[in-house]
Amino acid sequence: GIQVEQSPPDLILQEGANSTLRCNFSDSVNNLQWFHQNPWGQLINLFYIPSGTKQNGRLSATTVATERYSLLYISSSQTTDSGVYFCAVGNQGGKLIFGQGTELSVKP
């Protein structure tokens, strides 16, 4: 099955700093999503991005499907950005396969 690997596993930032999170996947995909899980457990869909680049405010994402990786950029980080960021890839049956996540902590 598809393998999804995320790096780094943990990240501590000072407020205002920029960061890049990486997701590698083992097979070609038509469905790649980035989620943010807040401290209360809610999984918030950040991007549906099987290929190309998208931007939403301070966040942007790029997927290079031919090279099997995706990047999530966070600029001017805020304490509310803290939480776990998951990359997930959909297989043929519609199952989302998640990476292990990157736990981000933004300090004031």
Place this chain on the structure above:
Amino acid sequence: DTEVTQTPKHLVMGMTNKKSLKCEQHMGHRAMYWYKQKAKKPPELMFVYSYEKLSINESVPSRFSPECPNSSLLNLHLHALQPEDSALYLCASSQRQGRNYGYTFGSGTRLTVV
């Protein structure tokens, strides 16, 4: 309406209790999912419903019983659970089942079995 609503948000139940988790969406999505998430781990798929029919059961123990009474509603009936079943239970939906559709997740039910 672009949300998936889950109730209750928190549930504490004894090992002999019967309880149900509820999930609702009004986005016209025809695929609905139950995921289970343990602390510090990614979510894991339990069940998939497509057009109100069970499509995937990821070898989940029978003490978890899903039900999809209509296209907007998904239930998870719980009976004789074990303490190791304590977890965050997440419901999600997508337009259709398949690899080309984005998911929307609910805020989850945090279940504690005592």
